[in-house]
Amino acid sequence: MARTDKMHLGAFMMIPGHHVASWRYEDSNARGVLDYGFYRQVAKTAERGKFDMVFLADGYAVHERFPLALEQTVQVRLEPLTLLSALAADTENIGLAATVSTTYNEPFHVARKFASLDYISGGRSAWNVVTSNTEAEARNFSREKHLLHELRYERAEEFVDVVKQLWDSWEDDALVANKEEAKFADRTKIHRTDHEGKWFSVQGPLNVARPPQGHPVIIQAGASEPGKELAARTAEVIFTAWQTLEEAQTFYSDVKGRLSRYGRRPSDLKIMPGVFPIIGRTEEEAQEKKARFEELIPVEAGVALLSGLISFDLSPYPVDGPLPELPELEQINGGKSRFQLLKSLADREGLSIRKLYQHIAGARGHREILGTPESISDQLQEWFENGAADGFNIMPPYLPGGLEDFVDLVVPELQRRGLFRTKYEGNTLRDNLGLTRPINGYTFKPAESEATTG
Amino acid sequence: MARTDKMHLGAFMMIPGHHVASWRYEDSNARGVLDYGFYRQVAKTAERGKFDMVFLADGYAVHERFPLALEQTVQVRLEPLTLLSALAADTENIGLAATVSTTYNEPFHVARKFASLDYISGGRSAWNVVTSNTEAEARNFSREKHLLHELRYERAEEFVDVVKQLWDSWEDDALVANKEEAKFADRTKIHRTDHEGKWFSVQGPLNVARPPQGHPVIIQAGASEPGKELAARTAEVIFTAWQTLEEAQTFYSDVKGRLSRYGRRPSDLKIMPGVFPIIGRTEEEAQEKKARFEELIPVEAGVALLSGLISFDLSPYPVDGPLPELPELEQINGGKSRFQLLKSLADREGLSIRKLYQHIAGARGHREILGTPESISDQLQEWFENGAADGFNIMPPYLPGGLEDFVDLVVPELQRRGLFRTKYEGNTLRDNLGLTRPINGYTFKPAESEATTG
Numbered sequence: 001m002a003r004t005d006k007m008h009l010g011a012f013m014m015i016p017g018h019h020v021a022s023w024r025y026e027d028s029n030a031r032g033v034l035d036y037g038f039y040r041q042v043a044k045t046a047e048r049g050k051f052d053m054v055f056l057a058d059g060y061a062v063h064e065r066f067p068l069a070l071e072q073t074v075q076v077r078l079e080p081l082t083l084l085s086a087l088a089a090d091t092e093n094i095g096l097a098a099t100v101s102t103t104y105n106e107p108f109h110v111a112r113k114f115a116s117l118d119y120i121s122g123g124r125s126a127w128n129v130v131t132s133n134t135e136a137e138a139r140n141f142s143r144e145k146h147l148l149h150e151l152r153y154e155r156a157e158e159f160v161d162v163v164k165q166l167w168d169s170w171e172d173d174a175l176v177a178n179k180e181e182a183k184f185a186d187r188t189k190i191h192r193t194d195h196e197g198k199w200f201s202v203q204g205p206l207n208v209a210r211p212p213q214g215h216p217v218i219i220q221a222g223a224s225e226p227g228k229e230l231a232a233r234t235a236e237v238i239f240t241a242w243q244t245l246e247e248a249q250t251f252y253s254d255v256k257g258r259l260s261r262y263g264r265r266p267s268d269l270k271i272m273p274g275v276f277p278i279i280g281r282t283e284e285e286a287q288e289k290k291a292r293f294e295e296l297i298p299v300e301a302g303v304a305l306l307s308g309l310i311s312f313d314l315s316p317y318p319v320d321g322p323l324p325e326l327p328e329l330e331q332i333n334g335g336k337s338r339f340q341l342l343k344s345l346a347d348r349e350g351l352s353i354r355k356l357y358q359h360i361a362g363a364r365g366h367r368e369i370l371g372t373p374e375s376i377s378d379q380l381q382e383w384f385e386n387g388a389a390d391g392f393n394i395m396p397p398y399l400p401g402g403l404e405d406f407v408d409l410v411v412p413e414l415q416r417r418g419l420f421r422t423k424y425e426g427n428t429l430r431d432n433l434g435l436t437r438p439i440n441g442y443t444f445k446p447a448e449s450e451a452t453t454g
Numbered sequence: 455m456a457r458t459d460k461m462h463l464g465a466f467m468m469i470p471g472h473h474v475a476s477w478r479y480e481d482s483n484a485r486g487v488l489d490y491g492f493y494r495q496v497a498k499t500a501e502r503g504k505f506d507m508v509f510l511a512d513g514y515a516v517h518e519r520f521p522l523a524l525e526q527t528v529q530v531r532l533e534p535l536t537l538l539s540a541l542a543a544d545t546e547n548i549g550l551a552a553t554v555s556t557t558y559n560e561p562f563h564v565a566r567k568f569a570s571l572d573y574i575s576g577g578r579s580a581w582n583v584v585t586s587n588t589e590a591e592a593r594n595f596s597r598e599k600h601l602l603h604e605l606r607y608e609r610a611e612e613f614v615d616v617v618k619q620l621w622d623s624w625e626d627d628a629l630v631a632n633k634e635e636a637k638f639a640d641r642t643k644i645h646r647t648d649h650e651g652k653w654f655s656v657q658g659p660l661n662v663a664r665p666p667q668g669h670p671v672i673i674q675a676g677a678s679e680p681g682k683e684l685a686a687r688t689a690e691v692i693f694t695a696w697q698t699l700e701e702a703q704t705f706y707s708d709v710k711g712r713l714s715r716y717g718r719r720p721s722d723l724k725i726m727p728g729v730f731p732i733i734g735r736t737e738e739e740a741q742e743k744k745a746r747f748e749e750l751i752p753v754e755a756g757v758a759l760l761s762g763l764i765s766f767d768l769s770p771y772p773v774d775g776p777l778p779e780l781p782e783l784e785q786i787n788g789g790k791s792r793f794q795l796l797k798s799l800a801d802r803e804g805l806s807i808r809k810l811y812q813h814i815a816g817a818r819g820h821r822e823i824l825g826t827p828e829s830i831s832d833q834l835q836e837w838f839e840n841g842a843a844d845g846f847n848i849m850p851p852y853l854p855g856g857l858e859d860f861v862d863l864v865v866p867e868l869q870r871r872g873l874f875r876t877k878y879e880g881n882t883l884r885d886n887l888g889l890t891r892p893i894n895g896y897t898f899k900p901a902e903s904e905a906t907t908g
Contacts, residue, residue, distance in 0.1 A: 023631065023638055030631040030638070034663060036574040040543075060562060062644075062661050070641045076629070076663050079563075079570040085539035086574045089494075104560070108514060108594040109533075116533040120490040120540045139657035140562040175530070177477065177484040182752045184477055184484070187524045190516075203593035207516050209488060209530050298636045 007384050007419045008270055008391025008433055010055045010097065010239070011046035013039065015077070017398035018276055019362040020305050021296035023074050028398040033074055036086060042399055043087045046094055049407030050421050052432050053095030053126060054087070055219075055239075055393060056080035060104055061136035063308055068300035081113050088121035095429035097126035097219055102159035103152055104132060104141045107202055110159075111166035114216040115208040123212035123428030126237070127163075128219040129230075131156050133311070149336065153226035155199045160218065160234050162202050165193040167215050168440045169205030191442050213430050214437040223251065223337035232258035236435050237270045239393045241341060241365045248273055248367075248388035270390040270433055273383070274366030277376050278397060279405040286370045293397060294358045302357035309365060310339045319354045322346075338365050362397055373409040380410075381419060461838050461873045462724055462845025462887055464509045464551065464693070465500035467493065469531070471852035472730055473816040474759050475750035477528050482852040487528055490540060496853055497541045500548055503861030504875050506886050507549030507580060508541070509673075509693075509847060510534035514558055515590035517762055522754035535567050542575035549883035551580035551673055556613035557606050558586060558595045561656055564613075565620035568670040569662040577666035577882030580691070581617075582673040583684075585610050587765070603790065607680035609653045614672065614688050616656050619647040621669050622894045623659030645896050667884050668892040677705065677791035686712035690889050691724045693847045695795065695819045702727055702821075702842035724844040724887055727837070728820030731830055732851060733859040740824045747851060748812045756811035763819060764793045773808045776800075792819050816851055827863040834864075835873060 012018060015038065016028040023030040032038035043054050062075040069075070080098035088096055096117065100110055110127070117125040131152035138146040147155065174189035193204030220227065220235040231238050232255055242248035256266045278293075280286030299319055307314045310326065317324050323346045329336060342365060346356050362368060369379040383389040396402025414420035425432050466472060469492065470482040477484040486492035497508050516529040523529070534552035542550055550571065554564055564581070571579040585606035592600040601609065628643035647658030674681065674689040685692050686709055696702035710720045732747075734740030753773055761768045764780065771778050777800045783790060796819060800810050816822060823833040837843040850856025868874035879886050 024633045024636060026633075030633060031629070034573050034629075036543075036576075059661065060566075061657075062659055067641065070644060071639055072636050074638055076624070076639075076661055078573060078662065079566045082535055082539040082567055082570040082574060085536040086543040089490075089540040089543035105563075106558070106595055109559075112514075112533045113536055116536040119488050119532060120536060122490075136657065139655070141560055142653075142655045170530075175485070175488075179478045179480075179484060182478060182526050182750075182755075184528055185525055185530075187521065190524060199596075201593070201596045203515075203590065205516055207513065207530055208532065296636075301636075 003385060005434065006421050007380065007414065008052045008272060009049075009420065010053045010272060010391070010393040011042070011051045011403060012274070012393055012395040013042055013054050013056050014395065015039065015042070015399060016074070017402060018364065018395035019293050019397040020073055020301055021293055021298070021361065022398040024296040025293065025398045027401045029400070032399065033076055034078065036078070036083070039078070039083060040087065040090050042403060043091055043094060045400060045403050045407055047091050049411045050424060051094060052391070053097045053429060055097040055128065056083065056099060058099040058101070059134070059137065060101065060132065061134060061140050063134075063304060064136065068298065069304035072298040072301040073304065081117060084125070085117055085120055088117060088124065093424045093427070095124045095126055095217070095432065096121055097128055097217070099128040099130055101130050101132040102156040103147055104137060107159050107162040107166065107200055108206070111163040111206055112208055115167060115206065115211040118211035118213055118216050119208070123430070125211070125213070126217035126219055126429055128221065128239070129156060129160060129235070130221060149224070150226065153222075153230060157230055157233075158197045158199045160230070162193065162195050162197070162200055164215055165195060165441070166202070166204055166206040167211060168442055169193055170209040171440055171443055172210050172214075175209050210440065213428050214440065217429050217433065217435065227337070228255055228258065231255060231269070233262050235269060237272055237433065240271065240273045241338065241367075242273050243341065243345065243367055245383060245386065245388055248383060249386065252388050267434065268436070270435075272391040272393050273389050274363070274395055275380070275392045276363035276366050276368045276395045276397065277402070277406060277410070278362070278368065278370040279376060279402070279409060280372060283371055283375070286372070289397070290370060293362060297358060297361050299354070302361055303353065305361060305364070306342070306353065306357040309360065310342050314353055317353060320352050322350070322352060323356065341365055363395065366395060373413045376410050377413040377417065380414065381417065384419065457839060459888065460875050461834065461868065462726060463503075463505045463874065464507045464726060464845070464847040465496070465505045465857060466728070466847055466849040467496055467508050467510050468849065469493065469496070469853060470528070471856060472818065472849035473747050473851040474527055474755055475747055475752075475815065476852040478750040479747065479852045481855045483854070486853065487530055488532065490532070490537070493532070493537060493541065494544050496857060497545055497548060499854060499857050499861055501545050503865045504878065505548060506845070507551045507883060509551040509582065510537065510553060512553040512555070513588070513591065514555065514586065515588060515594050517588075517758060518590065522752065523758035526752040526755040527758065535571060538579070539571055539574055542571060542578065547878045547881075547886075549578045549580055549671070549886065550575055551582055551671070553582040553584055555584050555586040556610040557601055558591060561613050561616040561620065561654055562660070565617040565660055566662055569621060569660065569665040572665035572667055572670050573662070577884070579665070579667070580671035580673055580883055582675065582693070583610060583614060583689070584675060603678070604680065607676075607684060611684055611687075612651045612653045614684075616647065616649050616651070616654055618669055619649060619895070620656070620658055620660040621665060622896055623647055624663040625894050625897055626664050626668070629663050664894065667882050668894065671883050671887065671889065681791070682709055682712065685709060685723070686718075687716045689723060691726060691887065694725065694727045695792065695821075696727050696842075697795065697799065697821055699837060699840065699842055702837060703840065706842050721888065722890075724889075726845040726847045727843050728817070728849055729834070729846045730817035730820050730822045730849045730851065731856070731860060731864070732816070732822065732824040733830060733856070733863060734826060737825055737829070740826070743851070744824060747816060751812065751815050753808070756815055757807065759815060759818070760796070760807065760811040763814065764796050768807055771807060774806050776804070776806060777810065795819055817849065820849060827867045830864050831867040831871065834868065835871065838873065
């Protein structure tokens, strides 16, 4: 079943790699995590490979539930928006996606920063909307407890709505800059948001004019019920974590099916599951790399990672024993979909704690694909052509080598098969993702518009 | 009275110029305000002129008290931290100073963003600490009223303390990246802040290691009593607004005199008053430029600017009449020092509202200096050599020309006189300002240190 559209690719810039032991790998740049030149090198590599975007995850705390996590894993990172702005100056075409939490930020700041990044990059910014999931983050923001899952999503819905209103608060042609008539802006085209909601009151207008893309691209990752609903209503890209084709297909048709409720078409939302590729020139080389990574995981780091992913402390349990009795899904106030995925994986395959953390230390719940460039391409093509994905978020095990291999070996194979672009389609991230530029709500519904002042 | 040290210079990047009518001036780039390439051009010009830093003011609302302000003045701007990060990639030596308010932000985010900018720029970041001063900003952040002046400063004190603790939460050598020993970081050198105060509780540690400069440079601008005290305790650069040598000298010795209370030396704080230069190749050319700018001010924009500066609505009063009876200083919940300065200026010189706004439409309360490059240099030299300033924050009337003139005509004259550097002294902003790198509190007082975990 051939598709006429092309696959979309994101490069996950987790430095120095997506594998928890990546920093110990012989070819990885362990100190690159705070070295801007290293990020630039990675971003330029992704741009050379014609990736749609680079993507930065984020969090607002170190993981310190387990003493050795702080010692054995990489717990520092640059802040995504400052970093992506610098990369905007050093790249030309690639999209720039930053994770920002709606739980610990304010809509006005977030609207403004992404609008600024959109101007600085000439229309290449994207916001990955998350709601955060650790208690440690709450304690860095004067709160004792992390907000409950349902409330986080309620807040997120309102937050995204306000941000979009702020982006629309200046119509596209509101800036006039007419020196003769002393008219810098047309105030009939500038609108207050006057939002009064449960979580926020925001008067507006924004103090940045409408961004080049209209709205920066909205990305989401939640796969819980409220996460899917929020995505169907507001997201333009979804990053998800699925292990099997069937799971991915079910999710794909579920979410695409929800779009019509909000007046949206299936092509308005691109579903891009995460993929952790271990690439070898031969199958054996790929297997050796995988084994080497598993050796490099310190036990405590592995247990800490797994505990974090399921929001349950596994450190008191024997590492070669089975998973203990876990709480019910309803009691988990973290990443619910990740919890479910790992619990069912352990049950299905009877894995010990060690085997389970080795299994997830690279892909962290995402799909691991291993093999030669041809085999990697086959595995991507299968999902792309069978209703499971519109593209993939590539999570190289280590950097820069893991991404260089993908760009130099896999991308040409995908291009040969006609699955991936050989040049960028346009100048903005929306152009390259094949997403339309949103119409301004005020232009669209003139009856509702009202000047800020006058 | 010759000084052995050199003058420091900041370039105020108000786009398209510091004069309120700059965007109407024939040679200004009116649309430059959202054009990254224009900021890059200005920053590179300042770097060519060996300026210590570029400086970005900021605010979180449009001014909309007066209907025409939105139409006749420039009310949009890019967000400073995203913008400066891009400029970090496009410059080599110049310092990058961003204004961020303590009233509408969180210490964890601010500490992290400036630390990131410091890494990205290789030690060139600076934070201008302000407390905001308009009701419109409050209404963009779910608050009905702007916080009172005293409370803003109380919050600011605590905010800055927490940010500095977060910058110190990783000792300078905490990052080890030892692959063999599986030791990425030395956790005995990573510290929680465990701050519990009136305004904030912040557990820490930060998720960025200690910045290259130790602490990004701290700048302040407040000249009220709590502003001066906050500056004496925490600031390393002060931007101030003074019209006369005597006022500037009084302030200079007052603030420098307060430093010893906090164990600081006079050289630990650089005082850099704002200066608005109108440069001509002849005195007449400078006078003509000034007259041209005054012609270009729309009446409503002039009245709105003046009203904003004194936090009092002047629009109901005849523009060619005197200032009305103004409230007492105690009742003003805005920039108190600016209010006082303008009120006494109007009283002293008997200016009408129109004359007063023409007078301040360029310098906005800062010192206006006008003349040939020699005369401009004389005026800077006088303050620098007579205990009134360690340098100046240059506010070009229009851009890029106003800065190009300063760099091409005034800087060479200052260099000839031995008053200004001919090359950068070092790689970081601290090096160039002649500020020492702060010792980490934990290294300094080992008895107080305590590992985060373990």
